[in-house]
Amino acid sequence: xxxxxxxxxxxxxxxxxxxxxxxxxxxxxxxxxxxxxxxxxxxxxxxxxxxxxxxxxxxxxxxxxxxxxxxxxxxxxxxxxxxxxxxxxxxxxxxxxxxxxxxxxxxxxxxxxxxxxxxxxxxxxxxxxxxxxxxxxxxxxxxxxxxxxxxxxxxxxxxxxxxxxxxxxxxxxxxxxxxxxxxxxxxxxxxxxxxxxxxxxxxxxxxxxxxxxxxxxxxxxxxxxxxxxxxxxxxxxxxxxxxxxxxxxxxxxxxxxxxxxxxxxxxxxxxxxxxxxxxxxxxxxxxxxxxxxxxxxxxxxxxxxxxxxxxxxxxxxxxxxxxxxxxxxxxxxxxxxxxxxxxx
Amino acid sequence: xxxxxxxxxxxxxxxxxxxxxxxxxxxxxxxxxxxxxxxxxxxxxxxxxxxxxxxxxxxxxxxxxxxxxxxxxxxxxxxxxxxxxxxxxxxxxxxxxxxxxxxxxxxxxxxxxxxxxxxxxxxxxxxxxxxxxxxxxxxxxxxxxxxxxxxxxxxxxxxxxxxxxxxxxxxxxxxxxxxxxxxxxxxxxxxxxxxxxxxxxxxxxxxxxxxxxxxxxxxxxxxxxxxxxxxxxxxxxxxxxxxxxxxxxxxxxxxxxxxxxxxxxxxxxxxxxxxxxxxxxxxxxxxxxxxxxxxxxxxxxxxxxxxxxxxxxxxxxxxxxxxxxxxxxxxxxxxxxxxxxxxxxxxxxxxxxxxxxxxxxxxxxxxxxxxxxxxxxxxxxxxxxxxxxxxxxxxxxxxxxxxxxxxxxxxxxxxxxxxxxxxxxxxxxxxxxxxxxxxxxxxxxxxxxxxxxxxxxxxxxxxxxxxxxxxxxxxxxxxxxxxxxxxxxxxxxxxxxxxx
Ligand SMILES: Nc1ncnc2c1ncn2[C@@H]1O[C@H](COP(=O)(O)OP(=O)(O)O)[C@@H](O)[C@H]1O
Ligand SMILES: [Mg+2]
Numbered sequence: 001x002x003x004x005x006x007x008x009x010x011x012x013x014x015x016x017x018x019x020x021x022x023x024x025x026x027x028x029x030x031x032x033x034x035x036x037x038x039x040x041x042x043x044x045x046x047x048x049x050x051x052x053x054x055x056x057x058x059x060x061x062x063x064x065x066x067x068x069x070x071x072x073x074x075x076x077x078x079x080x081x082x083x084x085x086x087x088x089x090x091x092x093x094x095x096x097x098x099x100x101x102x103x104x105x106x107x108x109x110x111x112x113x114x115x116x117x118x119x120x121x122x123x124x125x126x127x128x129x130x131x132x133x134x135x136x137x138x139x140x141x142x143x144x145x146x147x148x149x150x151x152x153x154x155x156x157x158x159x160x161x162x163x164x165x166x167x168x169x170x171x172x173x174x175x176x177x178x179x180x181x182x183x184x185x186x187x188x189x190x191x192x193x194x195x196x197x198x199x200x201x202x203x204x205x206x207x208x209x210x211x212x213x214x215x216x217x218x219x220x221x222x223x224x225x226x227x228x229x230x231x232x233x234x235x236x237x238x239x240x241x242x243x244x245x246x247x248x249x250x251x252x253x254x255x256x257x258x259x260x261x262x263x264x265x266x267x268x269x270x271x272x273x274x275x276x277x278x279x280x281x282x283x284x285x286x287x288x289x290x291x292x293x294x295x296x297x298x299x300x301x302x303x304x305x306x307x308x309x310x311x312x313x314x315x316x317x318x319x320x321x322x323x324x325x326x327x328x329x330x331x332x333x334x335x336x337x338x339x340x341x342x343x344x
Numbered sequence: 345x346x347x348x349x350x351x352x353x354x355x356x357x358x359x360x361x362x363x364x365x366x367x368x369x370x371x372x373x374x375x376x377x378x379x380x381x382x383x384x385x386x387x388x389x390x391x392x393x394x395x396x397x398x399x400x401x402x403x404x405x406x407x408x409x410x411x412x413x414x415x416x417x418x419x420x421x422x423x424x425x426x427x428x429x430x431x432x433x434x435x436x437x438x439x440x441x442x443x444x445x446x447x448x449x450x451x452x453x454x455x456x457x458x459x460x461x462x463x464x465x466x467x468x469x470x471x472x473x474x475x476x477x478x479x480x481x482x483x484x485x486x487x488x489x490x491x492x493x494x495x496x497x498x499x500x501x502x503x504x505x506x507x508x509x510x511x512x513x514x515x516x517x518x519x520x521x522x523x524x525x526x527x528x529x530x531x532x533x534x535x536x537x538x539x540x541x542x543x544x545x546x547x548x549x550x551x552x553x554x555x556x557x558x559x560x561x562x563x564x565x566x567x568x569x570x571x572x573x574x575x576x577x578x579x580x581x582x583x584x585x586x587x588x589x590x591x592x593x594x595x596x597x598x599x600x601x602x603x604x605x606x607x608x609x610x611x612x613x614x615x616x617x618x619x620x621x622x623x624x625x626x627x628x629x630x631x632x633x634x635x636x637x638x639x640x641x642x643x644x645x646x647x648x649x650x651x652x653x654x655x656x657x658x659x660x661x662x663x664x665x666x667x668x669x670x671x672x673x674x675x676x677x678x679x680x681x682x683x684x685x686x687x688x689x690x691x692x693x694x695x696x697x698x699x700x701x702x703x704x705x706x707x708x709x710x711x712x713x714x715x716x717x718x719x720x721x722x723x724x725x726x727x728x729x730x731x732x733x734x735x736x737x738x739x740x741x742x743x744x745x746x747x748x749x750x751x752x753x754x755x756x757x758x759x760x761x762x763x764x765x766x767x768x769x770x771x772x773x774x775x776x777x778x779x780x781x782x783x784x785x786x787x788x789x790x791x792x793x794x795x796x797x798x799x800x801x802x803x804x805x806x807x808x809x810x811x812x813x814x815x816x817x818x819x820x821x822x823x824x825x826x827x828x829x830x831x832x833x834x835x836x837x838x839x840x841x842x843x844x
Contacts, residue, residue: 178455183454183455183456184450184456187437187445187448187456188445190434190436191434191437191445193436194435195432195433195434198431198432198433198434201394201396201416201428201432202445202446203395203415203419203420203446204446257436260436261434261435261436262436
């Protein structure tokens with residue numbers, strides 16, 4: 001199973017490699033360090049969101065509010081620096097993550113209390129949080145000039161040529177992927193998504209775990225909000241609008257099953273990277289932006305088709321295997337011997 | 345003193361009083377059997393011990409002290425390991441993870457130690473004497489293997505009380521014997537075991553004490569040594585079960601050939617299968633599990649494809665691989681695995697009962713809720729399905745009632761040919777008798793019935809003709825009157841001493 005999943009992620013990676021190779025063949029500047037840096041920078045924020053979304057999606061839930069959470073925390077971060085320009089970076093990050101976690105907790109609490117699918121609840125909070133953002137900003141825009149130099153530097157700085165934001169995203173990815181893959185709580189999230197009824201019977205605190213998943217997703221969306229403010233410097237109330245769909249697309253393309261139970265944060269991150277790369281490579285290839293959307297759509301459909309095909313093959317193999325087992329394990333008359341005494 | 349005691353526990357689901365004032369105790373080192381018809385409330389008792397349902401009244405005591413089992417985790421903490429009747433596996437996760445979920449062995453920094461987990465799973469399987477790959481995904485495991493994983497999971501808990509709700513329902517003779525050895529081993533180490541099964545031979549070999557439940561109420565608890573099968577059956581059913589097989593094979597004058605199968609073959613599954621079934625006849629397909637009987641009937645019905653051969657119903661050839669055409673021609677297939685193929689567990693009783701005949705019920709293309717309810721109620725009534733409200737989800741019904749509902753669903757299509765795969769697997773004597781009576785009545789009304797069955801008494805007691813398969817081949821056709829256990833087993837195994 002792990003081999004099959006790994007192959008699924010390799011597939012996305014391969015698609016990414018092909019795309020890069022094709023674009024670079026057309027325009028070698030696409031592989032310049034500047035252009036790679038740009039792609040990584042833009043991908044970082046989507047990766048952080050996609051990793052958070054993975055935590056929710058493996059539990060057979062979805063968090064549509066992440067774009068609004070990102071927008072709200074980005075604006076809040078700007079406001080914080082306007083009010084207290086001397087705020088240390090760490091404090092700003094913690095504040096953003098905290099605010100995001102709070103939003104996630106709101107989602108989690110509503111889902112637990114209302115027993116309504118997460119799709120509906122987070123669709124609601126998507127609009128509510130955006131509304132809060134708008135009324136708070138009331139048309140105001142925060143510009144780079146309002147933000148301290150050090151914070152903006154954080155958004156563009158590099159270490160050995162690698163953008164710091166990309167390093168942050170990679171660190172988040174590593175931590176969350178390890179947590180999901182190799183820690184009990186992480187595995188319980190998969191169990192819940194795989195078969196919620198069985199999870200309940202086996203004593204997993206389903207409600208608490210799903211709540212936690214939403215808090216994590218919210219916290220990471222909060223972090224993404226801070227990163228967004230640092231990278232772009234300009235923040236108004238529309239930041240992050242529609243981002244949720246990109247995130248869900250990245251997660252699905254990366255092989256995280258929308259019905260829960262399977263997929264990894266690595267896959268989702270590669271999916272996010274692929275979607276970002278498509279954007280810039282189609283620009284390099286001077287393809288009409290309309291086709292960019294169509295390409296993303298086609299990619300999603302292809303990914304879902306691939307997942308279906310893989311699942312069907314696993315099922316066929318398993319069936320063949322158990323049939324073979326049954327045939328091999330058959331010793332003459334063992335059924336008859338048991339039934340002969342039974343029911344007579 | 346009992347290790348665990350149920351004191352006057354009761355539990356209702358809406359109008360259904362599933363368990364009413366049940367008390368009995370489990371002693372250390374003893375296997376305690378629990379029997380009762382489907383719907384008697386056994387699984388509900390189990391779920392109260394598992395912390396899944398909270399009793400409405402009464403309670404559970406361990407070593408004389410009352411314990412509150414509010415959640416499954418409480419039951420685990422109290423040392424109670426439960427094998428539920430329905431599989432509780434996570435299909436996307438590996439077998440080893442399924443066993444150790446929430447208790448995975450960890451290494452440094454709380455990281456799961458996959459190698460240790462794999463080894464531990466292998467040890468458990470070795471103890472059970474079965475070969476299941478701990479690394480494989482649980483999805484696609486055979487029912488028997490799923491059951492084995494459930495058992496391994498319970499063993500891994502290292503509990504003092506083991507509760508097993510029909511653990512053998514899907515197991516073969518060898519696996520059952522291994523399970524028995526393991527259960528006896530647990531008892532030797534002082535564990536108390538509650539064992540639920542519909543098979544009297546198992547109950548009488550394994551258990552020391554036996555509790556009988558009927559209609560949610562406690563009937564009796566006695567040492568098995570003081571009981572006979574007859575007394576137990578009488579207590580379970582509350583009446584004499586006089587004729588388990590209401591039919592006299594060959595009594596009906598068969599009518600026209602309704603189903604005609606010729607030269608049906610599929611590479612690797614079955615080859616050159618040919619038989620006829622006449623109106624008013626019950627034909628049994630006997631043989632060992634894996635002989636290809638289910639594959640043949642699935643191909644006849646069109647769920648699976650076939651390479652060669654033809655299927656005719658009423659003289660007209662059925663297009664291969666089209667269940668819709670088979671249904672239109674009046675063929676019905678009641679599948680073996682009702683959980684996977686027959687019912688939609690989340691849908692309501694009435695919805696399930698009418699899923700197959702939506703078209704005739706529809707008016708101007710729209711479903712009429714009233715017509716649907718009426719048809720379902722009619723068949724549920726005829727089959728005496730015991731359920732709460734018609735709108736309850738099917739998953740809440742007991743096994744026998746689910747089986748009856750699958751039958752109801754298909755009978756509502758008024759088929760000419762009824763194919764039933766293992767009609768009474770995992771259901772109790774009383775319900776069995778009802779299903780047999782029903783099938784017999786349908787044949788009397790002129791239906792052609794094909795029955796795949798692994799239960800020899802059922803084959804011998806019900807069939808006008810017995811077809812026996814071995815390794816994908818039809819090896820014998822015996823008239824019902826002349827078929828004996830020996831002749832069927834001989835044809836099924838190719839050996840005289842088949843049953844040894
Ligand atoms: N969750 C539930 N909701 C409603 N009714 C239920 C539920 N669980 C069991 N029942 C009903 O309680 C009765 C006892 O069922 P059960 O304990 O499963 O019987 P058994 O295990 O002896 O076959 C049945 O009539 C069944 O339909
Ligand atoms: Mg039961």
